[in-house]
Amino acid sequence: MEEEPNDAQSPTPKKRTLENAEPPDRISDLPDVLLHHIFSFLDTRYAVQSSVLSSRFDYLWGSMLHLRFFSNTNTNTTLEKLIHKVLILREKYHIKSLHIHSDNDDDVPHVYSWILAAIRRNVREIDICMATRAAIDLPHFLFTCDSLTVLKLGLGTMGEDFPPLLLPDWVELPNVKFLQFTRVSIDECFAVQLIGSCPSLETLIIVDSELTFEEEFEIVSRKLVHLGVQCRFPMYQRDVSEFKVRLATPNLKVFRWEDYMVREFVWLEPANVDRVEFGLVMDEDGRMALDSAEEYKKMQARHMFKLLEAVSNVNSLTLYGCYHLVTFDPSSASDYLSLQFHNLKYLKLETWLSADCLLATFYMLKICPNIKTLSLHILEDDCLEPSHRCWDEKLSPSLHLGKCWEAGSSKLCISHHLKVVEIHGVHGCMIELMLIEILLKGAKVLEKVVISTYEEKPSDREKGLAEFRKKLRALPRASSTVTFVFTEE
Known part of the structure; x- marks a missing residue:
């Protein structure tokens, strides 16, 4: 018997046409403004190459408002x-x-001609980064451009002497709000000629650069809101004791500074900063703060206390590799016994598990009675001398543990507002357990403790971490609502 066709299974001509039709090109149907936005995240060369995909893209790249070009020594091609x-x-x-x-x-x-072409087209933002060993002759009209609102310049090569930032005799950037310089050598003329010629400046960022001023570096900016400086290279063979940074920035809200702490900060007007991040740059082996000469460390501690005193009204404070200096020189510390951070709500400390660092941690908690969040980031201490190490119980003298326990448990009054504790880079050792136990006993309203370990860890440490978690849950605590969260970085 001949089998009748099943209409339910046999596609109609209309269905076959729909099935065989090519899917619609939805990207080509997007409006120009949206395609321009997508292309703005790409290297412009890829936007140009898109013209081969469809006639829709033939000249679309020609009207793009944001141009990005990237080249490196591996490509063996230039951007010219x-x-x-x-x-x-x-x-x-x-x-x-x-x-x-x-x-x-x-x-x-070719940088000169590129900048000239951009300025002729009323460019608003210029970001030029050229890894070169020689000073670049930047065009004078770059520093007198009325349309410019953002200027970013990176000129040097890491590991080499940075080229100086050469400025013309006349600088006037009335509408620039954002300045950023990377890998340059900056002297006193920078502040006088450039910062003083940007009356609308709100953000100033200096990254991986060298400040070559001899005695004083003054930043005067009435509208400056965000100041970030990262000086990676020390000034050898100079008398650094007289170096000063003078700040006249009444509207500054975010202050970030990282260097060798050889400079004294002088605030010419009251500091009403909301967020402060301050750090001590280490040498490549990480030894500068711990193995420097005593006179040098005393100077660092003195500068540390003076800075903390100037910004004692902050809401958020982050200290990198330097706050242990508060316990280094008791004679200088006695001058600041009244130092208190009453408005501080967030405290972040980057630390080793040395005795000095732990004592400094307890000291910082003592002078920050109203913090709600404490974030500790434990550094690997391979660079420390054995006598400084605490995470390895075999190398840690019991005297260090006893001294830290006494300071933390009997003399420290933990904040009654502390709700969140974050500890990153946990190894699972006794000194960390002791630190957490002190916090649990003193924090009466503590709600959450976040313990973060490294994702890659030796197999023998994995077993130790399991035992660490078990002991952690058995610790006595003042708050009945504490929960533990274990994560990996």
Whole structure:
């Protein structure tokens, strides 16, 4: 018997047409403004190459408002021809931002013409980063551009002497709100000629640079809100005892400074900062803060206390690798016994598990009675001398543990507002258990303790961490609502 066709299984001509039709090109149907936004996150060369995908993209890249070009020594190509063509073929269109990052020395001679072309098109943001050993002759009109609101310059090569930031005699940037400099050498003229010529400046960032001023570095800016400085290289063979940073920034809210703490900070006006991040830069082996000469460490401790006193009204405080200096020199510490952070709600400390660091931790908690969140980031202490180490019980003298326990349990009054404790980089050792036990006993309203360990850890430490968690849950606590959260970094 002949089997009748099943209409339910046999597709109709209309269904077959729909099944065989190509899926719609939804990307090509997007409006220009949305495609421009997508392209703004890509290297512009990829946006140009998109023209081969569809006629819709033939000249779309020519009207892009944000241009990004990236090159490095591995590509064996320069950006000269690409940037030249892109800028020439879009003569009629304005540019909002121009980003050029290159590690190729062959690109350096063309920076002048690229900046000129961008300024002629009313550019608002310029981000130029050229890894070169020589000073770049930046065009004078870059520093007198009315349309510019953001200027970022990176000029040097890591591990080399940074080129100086050469400024013209006349600087006037009335609308610049954001300045950032990376890998440059900055002297006194920088503050006088540049910062003073930016009346609208709100953010100043200096990264991986060297401040080469001889005695004083003054920052005067009435509208400055965010100041971040990261000085990675020390000034050898100089008398650093007289170095001072003078700040006249009445509206400053975020203050971030990281260097060798050889500078004294002088606030010419009251500091009403909301967030402070301060750090001590280490040498490559991490020994500067612990193995420096006593006179040098005394100077660092003195500068540390003076800074803390100036910003004692902050709401958030972060200290990197330096706060242990508060216990180094008892004679200088006695001058600041009245130091208190009554408004502080968030405290972050980057620390080793040495005796000095633990004592400093308890000291900081004592002078911060109203904090709600404490975040401790434990550093690997391979760079420390055995006598400084505490995480390894075999190397840690019992005297250190006893001294820390006494300071933490009997003399310390933990904040009655502390609700969250975060401890990152936990090894699972006795000194960490002792630290947590002191916090649990003193914090009466504590709600959460976050314990974070490294994802990659030796097999023998894995067993120790399991035992550590077991002991942790058995510790006595003042708060009945504490929960433990274990995570891996």
